[in-house]
Amino acid sequence: MIGIFDSGVGGLTVVRELLRRSPDASFVYLGDTARLPYGNKSPETIVRFTLEDAAFLVAHGATSLVVACNTMSAHAVDALRKTYPALPIFDVITPAVRVASHLGAKRVGVIGTRATVASGAYDRLLEAQGIEVIARACPLFVPLVEEGWLDDGETKRIVKHYLSPVRQGDVDALILGCTHYPLLAPVIGRFMGRSVSLIDSGAVVVEELLKGVQLDSARQQSYFLTDRSARSEEIAQQWLKRPVNFDKADLLG
Amino acid sequence: MIGIFDSGVGGLTVVRELLRRSPDASFVYLGDTARLPYGNKSPETIVRFTLEDAAFLVAHGATSLVVACNTMSAHAVDALRKTYPALPIFDVITPAVRVASHLGAKRVGVIGTRATVASGAYDRLLEAQGIEVIARACPLFVPLVEEGWLDDGETKRIVKHYLSPVRQGDVDALILGCTHYPLLAPVIGRFMGRSVSLIDSGAVVVEELLKGVQLDSARQQSYFLTDRSARSEEIAQQWLKRPVNFDKADLLG
Numbered sequence: 001m002i003g004i005f006d007s008g009v010g011g012l013t014v015v016r017e018l019l020r021r022s023p024d025a026s027f028v029y030l031g032d033t034a035r036l037p038y039g040n041k042s043p044e045t046i047v048r049f050t051l052e053d054a055a056f057l058v059a060h061g062a063t064s065l066v067v068a069c070n071t072m073s074a075h076a077v078d079a080l081r082k083t084y085p086a087l088p089i090f091d092v093i094t095p096a097v098r099v100a101s102h103l104g105a106k107r108v109g110v111i112g113t114r115a116t117v118a119s120g121a122y123d124r125l126l127e128a129q130g131i132e133v134i135a136r137a138c139p140l141f142v143p144l145v146e147e148g149w150l151d152d153g154e155t156k157r158i159v160k161h162y163l164s165p166v167r168q169g170d171v172d173a174l175i176l177g178c179t180h181y182p183l184l185a186p187v188i189g190r191f192m193g194r195s196v197s198l199i200d201s202g203a204v205v206v207e208e209l210l211k212g213v214q215l216d217s218a219r220q221q222s223y224f225l226t227d228r229s230a231r232s233e234e235i236a237q238q239w240l241k242r243p244v245n246f247d248k249a250d251l252l253g
Numbered sequence: 254m255i256g257i258f259d260s261g262v263g264g265l266t267v268v269r270e271l272l273r274r275s276p277d278a279s280f281v282y283l284g285d286t287a288r289l290p291y292g293n294k295s296p297e298t299i300v301r302f303t304l305e306d307a308a309f310l311v312a313h314g315a316t317s318l319v320v321a322c323n324t325m326s327a328h329a330v331d332a333l334r335k336t337y338p339a340l341p342i343f344d345v346i347t348p349a350v351r352v353a354s355h356l357g358a359k360r361v362g363v364i365g366t367r368a369t370v371a372s373g374a375y376d377r378l379l380e381a382q383g384i385e386v387i388a389r390a391c392p393l394f395v396p397l398v399e400e401g402w403l404d405d406g407e408t409k410r411i412v413k414h415y416l417s418p419v420r421q422g423d424v425d426a427l428i429l430g431c432t433h434y435p436l437l438a439p440v441i442g443r444f445m446g447r448s449v450s451l452i453d454s455g456a457v458v459v460e461e462l463l464k465g466v467q468l469d470s471a472r473q474q475s476y477f478l479t480d481r482s483a484r485s486e487e488i489a490q491q492w493l494k495r496p497v498n499f500d501k502a503d504l505l506g
Contacts, residue, residue: 034298035288040399045287045480114484143396146293154414157407227298231367 001216002027002209003062005053008036009225009235010142010179011068014092014202016240021206026220028060030249034227037142038071039113039178046115050076051083052251056224064088064213066205070112070177074119088213095204096175097125103197105172110135111162112177113142122177134169138162138178145180146235151187159184159191166192173197183239224249254469255280255462256315258306261289262478262488263395263432264321267345267455269493274459279473281313283502287479290395291324292366292431299368303329304336305504309477317341317466319458323365323430327372341466348457349428350378356450358425363388364415365430366395375430387422391415391431398433399488404440412437412444419445426450436492477502 004011004018008031018025032038032053038046050072054065065080065087067073073091081089100108108131110122117137126133140158149155166174174196176182182200189198225232225246236244257264257271261284271278285291285306291299303325307318318340320326320333326344334342353361361384363375370390379386393411402408419427427449429435435453442451478485478499489497 034294040482040484041287041480042482139400140393140396143393147392149393152414154407154410157410161405161407227294229293229295231293 001061001220002064002066002213003030003054003057003060004028004066004068005030005032005057006069006179007031007038007049007071008033009232009239011202012236012239013179013182014066014068014206017203017206018209019240021210022215022217024217024219026216026218028057028062029223030057031225031232032251033225033229033232037113038069039115039139039142041115043075043119046071046075047079050080054080054084056249056251058084058087064090064209066090066209067092068179068202068205070116070179070201074116074121090205090209090212092179092201092205093121093177094125095208096177096199096201097122097129099199099204100126100131100173100175101129103173105131105197107132107134107169107171109166109169109171109174110177111138111141111166111174111181113137114139116177122175134166134171136162136166141184142178142180145183148235148238150183155184156187156191159187163188163191171196173199175199175201177201222247226251254314254473255317255319255466256283256307256310256313257281257319257321258283258285258310259322259432260284260291260302260324261286262485262492264455265489265492266432266435267319267321267459270456270459271462272493274463275468275470277470277472279469279471281310281315282476283310284478284485285504286482286485290366291322292368292392292395294368296328296372299324299328300332303333307333307337309502309504311337311340317343317462319343319462321345321432321455321458323369323432323454327369327374343458343462343465345432345454345458346374346430347378348461349430349452349454350375350382352452352457353379353384353426353428354382356426358384358450360385360387360422360424362419362422362424362427363430364391364394364419364427364434366390367392369430375428387419387424389415389419394437395431395433398436401491403436408437409440409444412440416441416444424449426452428452428454430454475500479504
């Protein structure tokens with residue numbers, strides 16, 4: 001059983017990719033919607049919340065963990081590996097860096113939340129491969145996606161505002177370093193132009209997962225949120241193109 | 254000692270108004286930044302978090318409470334009054350409704366988070382006064398304010414997107430039903446036109462507070478956040494025009 005988790009519903013883009021590749025995979029999803037977003041929180045709080053989320057998934061039978069959130073991947077994966085040394089743990093950052101390197105990119109743009117960008121996690125790994133990095137925090141992208149404004153005029157202007165310096169930097173590839181961002185891929189792709197490869201950090205972690213773990217194909221698929229709301233169900237249904245029933249996860253006892 | 258609280262830094266617009274009116278007032282501020290925003294959470298979660306926040310303030314000497322958050326005011330004030338029957342408790346909704354009524358408004362616009370608008374709290378109170386209501390949730394306003402885009406082209410377009418139906422409704426007044434929104438008052442005011450009075454729910458609660466409570470003027474002023482970050486300090490300094498030191502509040506034990 002795969003445990004997949006995020007601070008909210010963003011990680012469902014990873015679930016979407018997993019279901020596309022392997023519709024019968026068993027998994028349990030947790031979104032910590034009661035405490036989202038993690039992207040503006042301090043590193044110590046992010047680590048604490050991540051460990052609480054993981055404990056919930058392990059208690060629900062997870063035998064591998066997919067950290068479907070760049071903020072947690074940037075700050076809390078070491079703590080997670082230390083706490084669960086026997087579990088395969090997949091973060092969303094290293095596979096994206098590997099893909100950028102395989103593409104032969106010389107200069108790469110990285111976009112994400114404030115916390116992900118401030119962590120410098122992508123920069124360190126990319127620069128170690130000799131790749132130059134232009135990073136940019138895009139705090140309004142998550143609320144735009146959650147509002148459902150995926151291709152509106154306002155969204156196009158905000159994409160232009162954030163990404164102009166990245167486009168001017170003449171990058172070969174752009175890492176979508178937040179699991180919400182794949183839903184903006186069409187408008188981002190049009191702005192950046194065809195010569196720039198978009199790397200979806202959520203899609204590449206699924207690739208990695210399918211290579212690294214023997215799937216249980218019993219199609220046991222469950223979804224938990226720490227706070228349920230009608231809006232989360234609307235979003236999940238729009239993204240996954242199917243009705244999703246969320247159960248309530250109570251992490252705080 | 255006044256206890257003032259919000260899900261985040263938004264309630265600092267209430268502090269700003271209090272300091273403008275009474276610079277020496279003693280107060281303790283709490284922003285639950287570790288779990289913000291409350292605006293998209295379920296009513297039961299909002300009630301639970303609000304009671305935890307209030308307990309922290311009472312433990313820190315608060316003898317009156319200002320719920321500087323419309324989402325909490327809409328959902329959790331009854332629970333708060335039941336828990337602390339002896340404390341004066343000020344919410345941000347009833348004073349704004351009273352002002353609208355005093356202005357002789359016939360038709361009033363109300364804007365706020367998704368949870369505030371869905372609660373119908375303003376509608377019920379305004380309609381009881383024979384006032385017609387046009388309500389609109391504006392989920393992107395809080396992230397825009399936190400990003401500091403107070404008067405940018407993108408913000409103007411988003412204001413137009415959300416408020417066009419309210420302007421077409423030919424309202425006499427517009428209640429800014431979220432403590433972040435006063436920072437957008439200039440751009441909102443220009444869009445709505447001079448004939449529409451803007452009612453700042455945070456400013457009017459301070460008015461109410463100054464009438465209802467004997468202030469302690471020892472200038473003991475402290476600020477707590479459940480999660481501190483450099484960004485919160487930047488925001489506080491920009492809004493209050495002074496450096497603010499936040500202490501860490503640990504609600505969760």
